[in-house]
Amino acid sequence: MIKDLPPNIVKDIAVVVALESESVEAKTWYVYIVNLKNEAIDNVLITSKGYGEKDGEQVKTSVLRHSFPRIEANSYKLIEPIDEQTFGLANEYWVSYDIGREIFDKKFIFLPESIVDGNFIKLPLVNKPGVMIS
Template sequence: MIKDLPENNVKDIAVAVALESENAESKTWHVYLINLKKEAIENVLITSKGYGEKNGEPVKTSTLRHMFPIVAKGSYKQIELIDEQTFGLNNEYWVSYYIGTQIYDKKFIFLPESIVDSNFIKLPVVNKPGVMIL
């Protein structure tokens, strides 16, 4: 039964959208997985997708899958590029990983219009401006 499963709380793992570069014509954005733990995480699987409404019509992006064999302690991995046009959608990142034989998973969702300058911080480890969900 579900109540018999151990409660594996995800802590010290973050997903962040960072501004990589900008010029007069465009901005480049990347999504990162940040491991703030004092130990490595292994067999990291991330699915990403966008969904919501645009002009009153339902919109869904493709579901993408990413895999990293290991993410060292206090480090990060680039998950993907993200297009500014998707910032008006829910951008979901479902992260699953192992520590030893224990599996952990958590869903990180950037809500529409949450990736804006007023929400920017200096991202830990990545050292770039962006928005982070911990």
């Protein structure tokens, strides 16, 4: 039965962690979903959580849920702020959306210590420095 389902491969959708602002005291980071498609996506559902090991102990963050009725073509939406202290954990964003009558979903995982200056690019559409997974 599952073999009869279409693969519905996620393309041209990205989750990014962007450096919003920087001061002597702190850096401000936000997570965005970016629709690089030439068509809108509908009924966007996103769950986010962090997990891993910190100081020798297993750590899990709360699971947060976000929804957007529609994300237009070549645009982005703010998912949530993210604390620098979670960069040592795996930060997972599970994205589900519709195009017409088809459902698509994919997990985007920022591995521990992957959100570092050496991995920064200029993020498309968001136009800020940060890390992108597509």
